[in-house]
Amino acid sequence: MKKHHISIVSTLIALACACGAPVARAAGTKTETPLPSGVEAVVNDTPIARSDVDSMIETTGLTATPELRAQAKRELIAQHLVEQAAEKANYGSRPEVNRVVMRARTVAATDLYLRDNLHPQAVTDAQVKARYDDVVANAAQFEYRADVIAVADPADVNALVAELKQGAAFDAVAKKYNTTPNGGVAQWVELRTPVAEGKTGGLPVPLAQAITSLQPGAVAGPIRIGNAFAIVKLDEKRATTVPTFDAAKNVLRQQLEAQAQQRAMTALVDKLAQQAVIQQ
Structure with a gap:
């Protein structure tokens, strides 16, 4: 599955909802049973929590007006309808989907492993000042x-x-x-x-x-x-205009931290390589 397909589907759903597509008026909409507390809508027995609507509004950075809440709810309903249709048609077991899932799993596991095992040395204020002095001396x-x-x-x-x-x-x-x-x-x-x-x-x-x-x-x-x-x-x-230390220190610290991160990564990979059997 090509990655841009997902963004295209999301865009189409958003456009459909923005244009007033009658998602909320679809056949089978139930209105006679009160919704559970904290639930904005139920799509084929799947609830859409009020917190989900809140989260969608937060991503826009806009004020949560009644109109925007209604728009967000319509979009979430549309997303659930499409997701459920795809699941019902067994798209979730297709090889393209499995590859995406495996890749996402690998990326998440790798990120967590690095978070727990990559330990770069902390950059001190003295190191930042020394780096600044070196830049000034060589300017x-x-x-x-x-x-x-x-x-x-x-x-x-x-x-x-x-x-x-x-x-x-x-x-x-x-x-x-x-x-x-x-x-x-x-x-x-x-x-x-x-x-x-x-x-x-x-x-x-x-x-x-x-x-x-x-x-x-x-x-x-x-x-x-x-x-x-x-x-x-x-x-x-x-x-040449040399910035003051206060103006340059944050950038210099980021550079030093990136270098420390790279050194730690190199050391970790070297350690793993020594424990592995690698054929090339």
Whole structure:
């Protein structure tokens, strides 16, 4: 069973109820027997609790008006009717359903196992402060935003350089020749000088070196990068702004907690692997 089928059915039910489908007026609706306390409706002897209606309304975030309660009750009745029809037709025993059930069971069991057996080390305030101090110490002085034209054909390199020398706009030339998916428009990148491998924001070192050597508006290249060539124009350069500790501490703590979680997960998997017989 495809997962989106479930959401489609739920959507159709909601739309039908919103459009005033006569669910509550269906044949066989009983009104002569008072409903038990705390029950909003009974569908083929299956009660719909008032708490179920309350829960559905809570998920909307809207005020529980009488109209909204009636709408929620209609939707729950519709859901029960469809569920009961599917059960009566023995859809619950179909292989597609069994696979979904098994997958849900596996996911739930795995989540519970990890909750009970994964024990990451707690992150201390001192560790958060140390991480902040390290970020500040390694922060670059400037951030750069540059446009890059990347091409592989040497003939294209010569042609685009000639167009730039003749006064063509850089962005127009980039649109004409660029082979990068984003059109060569870069985001702000923090670069330390001198440029060092592994601290270039993901840029090739020759390109990062060219960017840091330029003043805004200047162009450099062609720069050989592997089997391609790059021409770069520096659009903007600004001083790096380091956030205060109070502004950064929550994000830094989340990063450290994620790392601690990953270390604990690695240790747990290694332990389980040592106890297992694995054939590959």
